[in-house]
Amino acid sequence: MKPENPILHGFQADTDSAGAVRLQAENAEIRKKVQSLTADLRESERSHNSYLQEQREQECIRMGDLEGLLKVFGELETDKVGTVSGDSVRNLKDIAILVIGLSSRSAIRGGVPSEAAFSMCDVFIRQVEARTEWMEIGRLLRNAQTEFCLAVRRYHHRPTDNQTVIRCRELISKRIAWKLTVGELARAMNINPEYLSQLFSRETGLPLSEYISREKARAAAHMLIFSGRSNDDIAASLSFSSQSHLGKVFKKWTGMTPGQYRTLYGERKGARENGGAGEESGSPETGGTGEESAVPKTGEA
Secondary structure (H helix, E strand, C coil), X not given: CCXXXXXXXXXXXXXXXXXXXXXXXXXXXXXXXXXXXXXXXXXXXXXXXXXXXXXXXXXXXXXXXXXXXXXXXHHCCHHHCCCCXXXXXXXXXXXXXXXXXXXXXXXXXXXXXXXXXXHHHHHHXXXXXXXXXXXXXXXXXXXXXXXXXXXXXXXXXCCCCCHHHHHHHHHHHHCCCCCCCHHHHHHHHCCCHHHHHHHHHHHHCCCHHHHHHHHHHHHXXXXXXXXXXXHHHHHHHCCCCCHHHHHHHHHHHHCCCHHHHHHHHCCCHHHHHCCCCCCCCCCCCCCCCCCCCCCCCCCCC
C-alpha cells in the first residue's frame, strides 16, 4: 500500500471550514512575526545579503562561470545571513539546504539533466545534515555550489578523450578575444577545416561554430556582470563585428539582450538596492533586440 502523502493530507484537512479558519489564523500570526522581524532589522540597521548577490550567484552557476561564482562568494557578508533557527549550527544547516536546492535548479536551467541535479542535491543535503561544525557546513555549502557550476560546464563540454578536440577547446579559451573562425582554428592546429569541424561536432554534439559563439556569449556575460565596460567595448574586445552582432549572439544563448542582462545581474545595480544613485537604463541596445536572426554566420563568432 502506498504511504499517505503528509503534505497532501495536511492540505486536504484544511479545506473544510474549521481548517480554513485555523489556516487564516496561522497566516495572520506569521504576517505579524514578519512585520516584527522587519522592524527589528530596520532599527538595528541590519539586513540580509542583497537579492542581487543571490541572483548573480545563481546566474554564475547557470552559466558555468566558476570565476564569477568565486568572486560573488567574496562579496557575501557572513553577518548578514538570515536567522531561521535559534541554534547557530541548525540555522546554517537550514540555509545551506535552501541554497543547495536553489543551486540545483540553476544547474538544471544551465543544462544539467534534472535527475542528475536532484541526486547531487540529495547527496549534498545528507552531507550537510551529518556535519556538526559551523565552518564545516559553510565549506560544504560552497563546495556544493562549485560542483553544480562545474556540472554545468561538464554537460556543456561533453567529456572526450580526443586530444584534437581538447586542444581546440583550449585554443578557443585562450583566443576568445580573437575573431575566431573554423578555418583560422584549423590553420593554427595544422588540420583540415572540414575534418576539424566534423570531428568536433561528432565528439561534442555541437557544431564548432556554435561552440565558439556560445563561449563568446559566456565571456560577454561575465563582463556584463562584473565590469562597467560599455556594450560597444565588450563587443570590440571579443571581436564581434558590431554591438548588434553581440546582441544577436548573446540573446540566442541567454534569452536576453546584453542591456537586459546587465540590468538584472550587473554589479552596479547593487548601489541602487542599497539606496545609491545612478540608475542604469534597462533599455535594449541598438540592434540588440534579437528580432533579427540570432544564428551567427557559419564559422563566425
